[in-house]
Amino acid sequence: MTANIFLNGLQYLGYILIFPGFLFCFVCGMLLTGIDRKLVARMQKRVGPPILQPFYDFFKLCGKETIVPAAASRTTFLMAPLVGLAALVVIQLFIPIHGFSAFSGMADIIVILYLLLIPALAAILGAAASGSPYAGVGLSREMVTIISCELPLVLILLAVAKTVGNAMGTGLCFSMSDIADYQVQHGSLITRLSMIPAAIAFAMVIPGETGSHPFDTAEAETEICEGMHAEYSGAPLAAFKLSHAIKVLTLTSLFVALFFGGIGTGLVALDGVIVFALCVIATALFISFVHAVTARLKIEQVFKYYWTVVSGLALVSLVLAWYGM
Amino acid sequence: MNLANMTDYHHFPIYAIMVLFLGAFVVSVAGAKPSGNLKNPAGARAWIALCATGLSLFFLVMLIKPVMLEGEIIAYWMGSRAIAGGYAIGIALExxxxxxxxxxxxxxAVFVSAIYSIRYMVHDDCVPQYYVLYCLLAGGVLGLVLSGDIFNMFVMVEILTFAAVALTAFRTKVYGALEAAFKYLVVGCMGSTAILTGTIMLYAQYHTLNLAQLASLIPGTLNNATKLAFAxxxxxxxxxxxxxxFHPLAADAHGAAPASISVLISGVLTKSGIYGIIRLTYFLFQTMNLGSMQFMLVFIGSVSMFVCVTMALAQHDFKRLLAYHSISQIGYVLAAVGLSTSLGISAGLYHAMNHTLFKGLxxxxxxxxxxxxGTTDLGKLGGLSKKMPHTTALFLIGAFSISGVPPFxxxxSKWMIYQxxxxxxxxxxxxxxxxxxxIALVTSTLTLASFVKVSQSVFFGQLPREYENVKEVPFGxxxxxxxxxxxxxLTGIFPNxxxxxxxxxxxxxxxxxGEYITAMGFKSNLPVPEVSFVQVGVWEPINWLLILCIALLALTIVAVAGKYDRVSENEGEQVETKYQLFYGGEKNVYSQVGGGDLFWGFKHNWRHYFDFMHDLHSGIVNDYALWAVVALALAIVYMMIVL
Amino acid sequence: MFQKLIAESTAKSPWLFHINSGSCNGCDIELVAILTPRYDVERLGFKLAGSPRQADIVVVTGPVTKQSLNRVLSTISQVPEPRCIVTMGSCPQSGNVFKGSYSVCAPLSQYVHVDVDIAGCAPKPEAIIDGLAKATKILKEKRGRM
Structure with missing residues (x-):
């Protein structure tokens, strides 16, 4: 009995620390950003950095001196990156991989919507605690970006909940693992008419949530000195860079789990690879390609874009889902 | 009357109320001359008020077991004057x-605020009057929610309104305090008058004031006079x-009143209004099964939610901002209650409770x-977290709670409302x-934005030079x-x-x-309804917290092993250039990014809406009185049409 | 092993911060040229950082005018260790044609230790890349000594 509990605990610890927790997040997230940088470079006819470049950046930053400005609030300044990172790893645990779900039985999509706020909030509070005016402008823009992305995300997730609920006969389904199971049995949600606008809208939300071009107003390095991270150096900055990498993984794998969930074999290891491959494709299409062809928007344009074009698409999807298409 | 009889829990509701009114009396009599303690001349009175509120809370906590867990309804007739000839003559608590x-x-809320007042009110004069009014206000609200007849509800409304008006104007030196109190007085009295008029109309028709009896008589007999009374x-x-x-009044009143009173106005007075609306719609008139009434409450709730959160985003005063958020959260409660499902009501009440806690905080x-x-102007503050670390941490807990960040x-409660x-x-x-x-989901994000604004403008960012010597607040x-x-x-981690x-x-x-009516001794043929609290979603805060803690612990171990906390910091008085903020090489000057316009990227797109709102909220009491009249007229027309 | 990994990574991921101390803009344009597809130093891991807190290599151009001297020095001090200071073009090394002017404080090495000098007016991109590659070696050494 105790041995059983011990083994169970070990298993869950393994989930948290290795797969799909820290180690998986670290490696895959970093690889995704590496691939992204390489692809952008290739699209611009450059050779580009090695795919392992994000790893080098991370370890280099770990070896640098960490300077805490005299004006900063020390505890918040140092804790914020860690909390954000931990929260992101926890979200990744909640996202099912094909049929396999480490903890996604206890996650529903509204919870995930709210958990996605925590890393952003941690970054914002860290920036606020640094006391820099550049960080102040950056956090203002980051918050507006969050508000911008929130409305389309809400509409998309409600549409998904309604579609899966309709198909399951309960009328409503919030549970992440139920959505995954449904797709395993009945094929991906993208095959349904009502989900196509939602998928497109979600693809448009990905660059906004991850803060990549053209929605990287919050970290605009050429105008507001990296914005929120203006005063961060060394290991905390490394944590932020890692958070950004994991966020790319989280959003793309959420996209895959919501709309392409039916693709898989049932073997967890293989499914992990397949999901990762799909994430790479999503990153290439929605982050790298968009990055390469666009220039940075102004913050009010970001807001306008999300609350009109993207929300409109998501709303179409919601209405279609409502009438059972 | 023997002792065993005195400690019977059936007496506890009236004790809870009387203790507060007695407290008000004793405070005014006690300490006619200043007590010996010069540092805190109001000490004795503060402690009397604290004891009274504490006792009152104690009596109510003792009632949890019979009323909440065992489902008993306590019907208490004052002076044992029960029903005579089929009519309730006496005064009843139910x-x-x-x-x-x-x-x-x-x-x-009243008890915690009393603890806070002890040190908070030290620098004010007229403290005796403050505690008298404080106890009256608390007793009034408590009497309102425990009362079993509608006329007593009106009396209590009067008591609490006048206490609240006087307390709003308490700091007469504060700019706008008297004006706020006057606005509150005018519109508050219109409200009280409306309640009295409605009560009279009901009494004229049904010859009783008892809530339970009215509830047994009114449904099915709605005529134009009843509908008018309802409106x-x-x-x-x-x-x-x-x-x-009526939200502009709240903004003025909260902004001007002392903080300990703002807690009561936002956490307690608004709740009494919500309580009244629930009693009215669900019990007295039993109209909540009608789609039109559900629509009315949900619509007004949603409008309150959204309008007030956007108004809050435009504020540049800490307390006014909180006041608007207060109404925004009340909007959540009203919308959830208006859904008229068991889960909705439960969620709405849960949110009402949480609102009292976090908004009080x-x-x-x-x-x-x-x-x-000495100021709450967001544009003048900044960087207080270095001087007031505990207050900052506590504020952040409150801010996370109101913005709906898990696991607070x-x-x-918001998640239950969405479901x-x-x-x-x-x-x-x-x-x-x-x-x-x-709307609820988006409002929640806007709430978060607004509290990010506050934390950046008040607690983080740069410290203005004049606040170099600010200290942490006293322990009390x-x-x-x-x-x-x-x-x-706790209420976040253990929702179940x-x-x-x-x-x-x-x-x-x-x-x-039906149970409410029969408990008072009247006949009811209402069926016992089926209630279900089934939720679609899953949220297990304890497990989630456990996972987060393990993840954080693992990270912390790695971080400590990697000497994460070995940072270089400025030592000594003079700040070396290395530890100054980066200003492109310039010398550090005070440049705080914050204040009312922090999210201009959002506001720019909504500028026409904000201009419109700005024009609408003119701050002139005549306008607000007109709003009240128009609202009354609309309510009357709506009720006449749909009921 | 971990220390070795960090030292290796330090050489492979140098981030630049560029300070113009009154330059004629010639060197600045050449510095941007090395990021273009033709030369693309990103393949060596170079990246322009927006804030000195995130930089490893500080590139100073211009003759260090009196106006800019303190600003240059305070910005350099805000770069975390290990850091490498590179002067680019002849101006910060000698003052170039501005030498002797009342308003010019060059050379920069009077005020702060300079690790690499890249000569030329303006230096060719190849020369800049060579100088920066040298700087990364120095960076790695400095990391090893920490």
Whole structure:
């Protein structure tokens, strides 16, 4: 009995620390950003950095001196990156991989919507605690970006909940693992008419949530000195860079789990690879390609874009889902 | 009367009320001359008020077991004058789970605020009067929610309104205090008058004032006079809850009153209004099964939610901002209650409770800032976290709670509201309720934005030079905030316990009107309803927290092993250039990014809306009185048409 | 092993911060030229950082005018260790044609230790890349000594 509990605990610890927790997040997230940088470079006819470049950046930053400005609030300044990172790893645990779900039985999509706020909030509070005016402008823009992305995300997730609920006969389904199971049995949600606008809208939300071009107003390095991270150096900055990498993984794998969930074999290891491959494709299409062809928007344009074009698409999807298409 | 009889819990409701009114009396008599303690001349009075509120809370807590858990409804006739000839002649208290739920909220808020007042009011004059009014206000609200007849509700409304008006104007030196009190007086009196008029109209028709008896008589006999009474009563309680269109009063009153009173106005007075509306719609007139009434409450709730959160985003004063958020959260409560499902009511009451806790905490934090710096202007403050670390931490707990960040309590209740509204939409196949879910979710993010603004403008960012010598607030004030912060966390982590013990019994009581009527000794043929609290979603805060803690622990171990905390910091008085902020090489000057316009990227797109709102909220009391009249007229027309 | 990994990574991921201390803009344009597809130093891991807190290599151009001297020095001090200071073009090394002017403080090495000088007016991109590659070696050494 105790041995059983011990083994169970070990298993869950393994989930948290290795797969799909820290180690998986670290490696895959970093690889995704590496691939992204390489692809952008290739699209611009450059050779580009090695795919392992994000790893080098991370370890280099770990070896640098960490300077805490005299004006900063020390505890918040140092804790914020860690909390954000931990929260992101926890979200990744909640996202099912094909049929396999480490903890996604206890996650529903509204919870995930709210958990996605925590890393952003941690970054914002860290920036606020640094006391820099550049960080102040950056956090203002980051918050507006969050508000911008929130409305389309809400509409998309409600549409998904309604579609899966309709198909399951309960009328409503919030549970992440139920959505995954449904797709395993009945094929991906993208095959349904009502989900196509939602998928497109979600693809448009990905660059906004991850803060990549053209929605990287919050970290605009050429105008507001990296914005929120203006005063961060060394290991905390490394944590932020890692958070950004994991966020790319989280959003793309959420996209895959919501709309392409039916693709898989049932073997967890293989499914992990397949999901990762799909994430790479999503990153290439929605982050790298968009990055390469666009220039940075102004913050009010970001807001306008999300609350009109993207929300409109998501709303179409919601209405279609409502009438059972 | 022997002792065993005295300690019978059936007497506890009246004790809870009387203790406060007696406290008011004793405070005014005690200490006619200043006590010996020069540092704190009001000491004795503060302690009397504290004892009175504490005792009152104690009596109510003792009632949890019989009323909440065992489902008893306490019907208490004052002076043993029960029903005579089929009519309720005497004064009655009737305590069901709903009344007790609100009473507990109120007593908690009042008690914590009394702890806070001890140190907070030290620098004010006229402290004796303050505590008299304080106890009167608390007793008034408590009497309102425990009362079993509608005329007593009106009397209590009068008591609390006048106490609240006087307390709003208490700091006469504060700019705008008298004006705010005057506005509140005018519109508040219109509300009280509306309640009195409605009461009279009901009495003229049914010859009784007892709530239970009215509830047994009114349904099915709605004529034009009753509908008129309904409209009057509804508008009357709306002014007490400050919901749209009465929200500008709240902003003025909260902004001007001392923080400990703002806690009561936002956490307690608004709740009394919500309580009145629930009693009115679910019990007296039993109209909540009508789609039109559900639409009215949900619509007004959603409008309150959204309009007030956008108004809050435009504010540049800490307390006014909190005031608008207060109404925004009340909008959540009203919308959830208006769904008329058991889950919705339970969620709404849960949110009402959480609102009392976190908004109390936030107002107390605002009071702490005001106490130390003398201002609540967001544009003038900044960087206080280095000087007031505890207050900052407590404020952040409150801010996370109100913005619905997991695992704090705001998230638990808001998440239930989303589910309840979406479930309602699916059940009735009405896409209108879906809009409520969307508005509630977006409002939540806007709330977060607004509190990011506050934390950047007040607690983080740069410290202005004139606040170099600011100190942390005294322990007594931090203790009061700490109690609320702990409650915020506990009610967030254990949502099932909270709903099981407190809100679900109350929601059952709302559903089971027949029991309320028969408990008082009247006949009712209302069926016992089926209640279900089934939720679609899953949220296991403890497990989630466990995973997060393991993840954080693992990270911390790695970080400590990697010497994460070995940072280089400035030592000595003079700040070396290395540790100054990066300004492109310039010398550091004070340049705080914050204040009312922090999110201009958002506001720019909504500028026409904000201009419109700015013009609408003129701040002229005549306009607001006109709003009240128009609202009353609209309510009357609406009730005449749909009922 | 971990220390070795960090030292290796330090050489492979140098981030630049560029300070113009009154330059004629010639060197600045050449510095941007090395990021273009033709030369693409990103393949070596170079990246322009927006804030000195995130930089490893500080590139100073211009003759260090009196106005800019303190600003240059305070910005350099805000770069975390290990850091490498590179002067680019002849101006910060000698003052170039501005030498002897009342308003010019060059050479920069009077005030702060300079690790690499890249000569030329303006230096060719190849020369800049060579200088920066040298700087990364120095960076790695400095990391090893920490």
């Amino acid at each position: 305590v069901d789970a709903l009344s007790l739920f609100f009473a507990l909220l109120i007593a908690t 009057f009563l509804y508008i009357g309680f709306s002014t007490k809850a400050f919901i749209v269109p 936030l107002f107390l934090a605002a009071g702490a800032v005001l106490h130390e710096t 309590n705001g998230f638990a 309840a509204s979406y479930q309602k939409a699916v059940e009735t196949n009405n896409i209108g309720f879906l809009a409520v879910t969307i 004030m931090r203790l009061a905030m700490g109690i609320l912060a702990v409650l915020c966390i 316990t909270v709903t099981g013990v407190l809100t679900q019994p109350a929601a059952k009581a709302v559903a089971d009107v």
